[in-house]
Amino acid sequence: xxxxxQLLPDHVxxxxxxxxxxxxxxxxxxxxxxxxxxxxATEIKLIVKDAGKTLVQVIDNGKGMSVTDARxxxxxxxxxxxxxxxxxxxxxxxxxxGEALASIAxxxxxxxxxxxxxxDLGTSIEIEGSVVKSQEVAVTPTGTSVSVKHLFFNIxxxxxxxxxxxxxxxxxxxxxxxxxxxxPNIAFAFYxxxxxxxxxxxxxxxxxxxxxFGTKTxxxxxxxxxxxxxxxxxxxxxxxxxxxxTKSEQFFFVNNRFIKSPYLNHAIxxxxxxLLKDSYHPSYFLNLTVDPKTIDINIHPTKTEIKFDxxxxxxxxLRSAVKHSLGQFNIAPVLDFDQ
Ligand code: ADP
Ligand code: MG
Numbered sequence: 001x002x003x004x005x006q007l008l009p010d011h012v013x014x015x016x017x018x019x020x021x022x023x024x025x026x027x028x029x030x031x032x033x034x035x036x037x038x039x040x041a042t043e044i045k046l047i048v049k050d051a052g053k054t055l056v057q058v059i060d061n062g063k064g065m066s067v068t069d070a071r072x073x074x075x076x077x078x079x080x081x082x083x084x085x086x087x088x089x090x091x092x093x094x095x096x097x098g099e100a101l102a103s104i105a106x107x108x109x110x111x112x113x114x115x116x117x118x119x120d121l122g123t124s125i126e127i128e129g130s131v132v133k134s135q136e137v138a139v140t141p142t143g144t145s146v147s148v149k150h151l152f153f154n155i156x157x158x159x160x161x162x163x164x165x166x167x168x169x170x171x172x173x174x175x176x177x178x179x180x181x182x183x184p185n186i187a188f189a190f191y192x193x194x195x196x197x198x199x200x201x202x203x204x205x206x207x208x209x210x211x212x213f214g215t216k217t218x219x220x221x222x223x224x225x226x227x228x229x230x231x232x233x234x235x236x237x238x239x240x241x242x243x244x245x246t247k248s249e250q251f252f253f254v255n256n257r258f259i260k261s262p263y264l265n266h267a268i269x270x271x272x273x274x275l276l277k278d279s280y281h282p283s284y285f286l287n288l289t290v291d292p293k294t295i296d297i298n299i300h301p302t303k304t305e306i307k308f309d310x311x312x313x314x315x316x317x318l319r320s321a322v323k324h325s326l327g328q329f330n331i332a333p334v335l336d337f338d339q
Pocket of ligand 1: 031035036038039060062063064065069073074078079081094095096097098099100102143144
């Protein structure tokens with residue numbers, strides 16, 4: 001008899017985890033933007049070259065990291081955001097798995113520069129494929145900059161699987177939209193190959209939606225506001241005549257996190273019943289606030305799917321709130337015995 005089981009070395013475990021967390025450059029964009037938000041940044045800059053194949057860099061003016069934390073941030077399961085399993089049920093941060101930086105550093109060349117406000121000097125770390133190449137004291141502004149180059153340099157199959165720059169940039173832009181919409185109180189700039197794609201100041205939600213989707217959007221927005229014990233809704237739906245053949249303007253944010261929910265989407269469709277032409281889809285930009293105890297975010301590494309304790313109640317509240325808003329704008333059919 002011989003024993004054959006071995007514990008995988010960290011760099012191998014990281015590379016495996018990276019397969020789940022980092023599918024494409026847009027995944028890096030999402031993770032870095034979320035870290036900047038969790039660091040309480042008020043200004044975030046996203047710099048991308050060649051659709052992220054050459055560079056993804058995120059610069060924030062958030063709280064930065066100490067020397068020790070800067071190094072630890074690349075360890076797997078190293079996080080400042082939760083301490084115990086119970087914390088998973090009162091999350092108010094985007095991150096909590098402590099996996100993103102470790103995963104990204106396992107499959108790319110990463111340079112981190114960071115400084116806390118109380119320090120004169122910061123730290124710079126270079127890490128390639130989980131191997132730390134250098135760590136130095138650095139002159140750098142308060143906040144954090146993370147540059148990710150040569151993504152998938154050690155996984156040729158993944159690198160070859162990347163789509164054209166147009167497609168990858170589309171994915172990045174989608175992630176950027178989701179994050180920027182969820183945080184109108186943060187200023188964002190987004191540069192691709194040196195040109196300025198977005199530059200949005202701190203603003204209110206209507207202004208942010210209009211900034212991202214164009215001035216014409218303004219006239220189509222119908223406000224939706226509702227507050228019950230279990231759910232607070234705020235945001236906009238598009239007037240039915242502005243519905244689209246694509247689902248490109250459908251956004252749910254739950255506690256400021258973009259999520260996909262076919263079930264809640266159905267509630268919106270139900271509220272629009274009789275108002276849309278066949279194969280047209282309503283636009284919506286809706287923020288849902290629920291008690292973190294009533295949701296489970298930890299079902300998938302990218303956290304775009306969540307589980308609600310009481311989906312049926314949320315569905316009913318959402319449908320009726322949207323219906324009510326459409327009705328107020330004299331959009332709903334006149335006779336409505338449903339409410
Ligand atoms: P998670 O976000 O799940 O905690 P990450 O691997 O994304 O895991 O980050 C690890 C830790 O590094 C974070 O918990 C945080 O303490 C620190 N960190 C990462 N990015 C930043 C940033 N931009 N500013 C300040 N701290 C950061
Ligand atoms: Mg994170």
